[in-house]
Amino acid sequence: MTISGDIVKVDKKADVNVDWISKELGIGESFDVVRRNITFAGRKATLFYIDGLVKDDIMTYLLISFSRLEREALAPDAFFKLYKQYLSYIEVEALDDLHKAVDKILCGGVVMIVDGFERVILIDVRKYPARMPEESDLERVVRGSRDNFVETLLFNTNLLRRRIRDPKLRTEILQVGSRSKTDVAVVYIKDIANPRLVDTIKERIKAIKMDGLPMAEKSLEEFIGPGSFWNPFPRVRYTERPDVAAAHLLEGHVLVMVDTSPSVMILPATLFHHLQHAEExxxxxxxxxxxxxxxxxxxxxxxxxxxxxxxxxxxxxxxxxxxxxxxxxxxxxxxxxxxxxxxxxxxxxxxxxxxxxxxxxxxxxxxxxxxxxxxxxxxxxxxxxxxxxxxxxxxxxxxxxxxxxxxxxxxxxxxxxxxxxxxxxxxxxxxxxxxxxxxxxxxxxxxxxxxxxxxxxxxxxxxxxxVRPPVPLQKLRPRALHPLDVDRQPYPEPARKPLPRETTKKKEKEKEKRIWPQFIEDEDDNYEE
Structure with missing residues (x-):
């Protein structure tokens, strides 16, 4: 095992890696941290995962697939054959750092260590406890959607993707907290949002040096929020509605989502943003x-x-x-x-x-x-x-x-x-x-x-x-946000000049002759008004 700074390289001997991860995770001390020893294709392997955070049916299917492998199936280039051919799952990753492997295990992934491999395999089969989206108590509307944000970050990004199917929509993931390792997503539309604003938000999040964010988005706001801590007026706007969040994304705002919280921060926000409501x-x-x-x-x-x-x-x-x-x-x-x-x-x-x-x-x-x-x-x-x-x-x-x-x-x-x-x-x-x-x-x-x-x-x-403007008149994005694309409604193409009526009727007659020749007499007709 090679240790270089904060990086712990994967050793070729599986026992060395297993002992290090077992000590790091406290195997035998924590009842919910599981180590599973298996053998397939003549090789010893070990699985590490958190009980209750993995999908049992998928792991059962993979274990059955591994049990059917013969020794000859992994020779030669055993790692690449297992990783690319026999590991039939869509979310897998090869890691060469045991610190990253431990972080992924605590996030809900399964790490597989195989004897003789200088890399470990991460199988992302996370299954977080989550509730179904339901209407928020703070932002009720008479008419409108009822699928509000929940405490699971992936669900929240899916609700946004459903409303904005733009390939330029970016959801960058960051981790905050040396112990909690809380997932924080910075969401924006790349060709609309001001790059300086996006970089400023990401730099402030990366600069946080804290053991954890127990209060989720509120703790994060106090770190990245500009101005005095004792200013009572909110400098960010919170929403639990995906339609409100999507509308602000299209204006050029940036969203900050924190895992375990249904409240999404909208940045930046003025006094008048806090006085608007979806009902209008x-x-x-x-x-x-x-x-x-x-x-x-x-x-x-x-x-x-x-x-x-x-x-x-x-x-x-x-x-x-x-x-x-x-x-x-x-x-x-x-x-x-x-x-x-x-x-x-x-x-x-x-x-x-x-x-x-x-x-x-x-x-x-x-x-x-x-x-x-x-x-x-x-x-x-x-x-x-x-x-x-x-x-x-x-x-x-x-x-x-x-x-x-x-x-x-x-x-x-x-x-x-x-x-x-x-x-x-x-x-x-x-x-x-x-x-x-x-x-x-x-x-x-x-x-x-x-x-x-x-x-x-x-x-x-x-x-x-x-005055609540009609939607067809909302042609420009707020210039105060300095968006890259100011126009919300592209200018229509100039209308084509219609053909003369005589020319149009002749073309229609020619088309009829091609389609129905048996019903159209082949003679020269005079097409007059």
Whole structure:
């Protein structure tokens, strides 16, 4: 056995290789790591695999095939005959490094060591535990596909291949984590995506030095995500829908998939990407525009309505004379600022409780939240009724935000505004609003400004943000992504000039004579209008 750095060369003596792999995998210590000794064609061989991660029927068929081989069948050039002629399976690979062999075994492959061979044979018969694709709870649509991403990486790439049958679609596999060796796929369309963007993403993934990624895509995002760790606004967009992922690929975005997670990262992403939903494109353009407008208003109201109401309640002189009816009719036992803070914390507690509550008890939880907490708190005078009303409206706006991450960021902004108004009134609201705007202005997602196309301004792209464009009018890809191919719809060829009617009729008559000569008189006819 030859050891050179991190490479352990395969020895010609099978026992040396078997002992090294057995020690590395802990044969006899781990019950699910299996070593199987066999003999075929007069040669000793050993199989290593993980129990439960291989396809039993295929391995049984291969073992039966090996048992029928005679000694003369592998002479001469025994390795190449076995590898190319008698190993009747489509996914096989020859390895000369035992470290790579161990990695492949832990991924679910079967490694076969044959005495006298200076290479081992990898048989890829992986069978991961997987669930069938089903609709995501976070991105439901009235009409549309229900086959969402699952926790198995190969299934997810197949869902994309089904929608984009382009030979330029690339799914490059990388491994992250010195111990977990998590599979990460970088997906893009080669002649559309910006090569610099693709290289930047791959370089950041390769530069990760960590023992593992237990939280899958979220751990990976914190490594490759640009900007400060403490910026609450998401710089990548998550989706569990293959149609959404395919649409972004065709625009020039890059996808990052992590094995064991159904959430796919879309890079780069702006603030307005987090406000789009697949339902808008499953309806007519006018209806989609209406849905988008309502969603934008709901998100804006959820952020600004409670702080503005608190401001005019604390400073009634800011209201015009006609709106003097706005404000609390009576104050509760707790100051208004603390009422909003406690109500905000109560809503977040209810949201967390709903996640951990079994489905059968969800109705009971709703009754507790609505009746026992809300109504009784108002009845005993702890809370003002308007506070409960406006916080409920804000909660609806947060739940209508398509991106869960953006909804949580907006919640933090609203809390900061409430605290600013409670401490400094109008200057506090202005300061928090300007601070949030400056944070958004300086945020970038892989070089793309977070407020694009508002800042820097792009009129046509901004119009498509607020008005859902019809699909036939989507002729160009977003230029901010710097795609290699800007045109989504190739220009049609110029229409051919039609032949004169007389010439056309003569050609039709000649064709009839060739096909039906017995029914056409052979004479000169005058073809007139």
């Amino acid at each position: 494109f499953r309806q007519a353009p006018l209806i989609g525009t209406f849905l988008r407008t309502v969603r934008f208003l709901g998100v804006a109201i959820s952020v600004f309505l409670p702080p503005l109401w608190l401001l005019v309640s604390l400073q009634p002189e800011l209201l015009p004379p006609g709106l003097s009816w706005i404000g609390p009719k009576k104050l509760g036992a707790i100051p208004l600022v603390w009422q909003f803070i406690l109500a905000e914390l109560g809503i977040d507690l209810m949201r967390m409780a709903a996640i951990h509550t079994p489905t059968a008890l969800a109705t009971a939880l709703g009754l507790i939240a609505a009746v026992l907490i809300g109504d009784i708190a108002v009845a005993v005078g702890f809370f003002n009724p308007e506070v409960i009303l406006y916080m409920a409206i804000a909660a609806v706006g947060i739940f209508s935000t398509p991106s869960y991450e953006l909804g949580m960021a907006n919640t933090l902004v609203r809390i900061a505004m409430l605290i600013g108004v409670g401490l400094f009134r109008l200057p506090g609201l202005v300061a928090v609003t300007l601070g949030t705007f400056l944070l958004l202005l300086t945020t970038k997602s892989f070089g793309l400004p977070y407020l694009w196309p508002l800042i820097p301004f792009n009129g046509s792209a901004l119009k498509d943000i607020f």
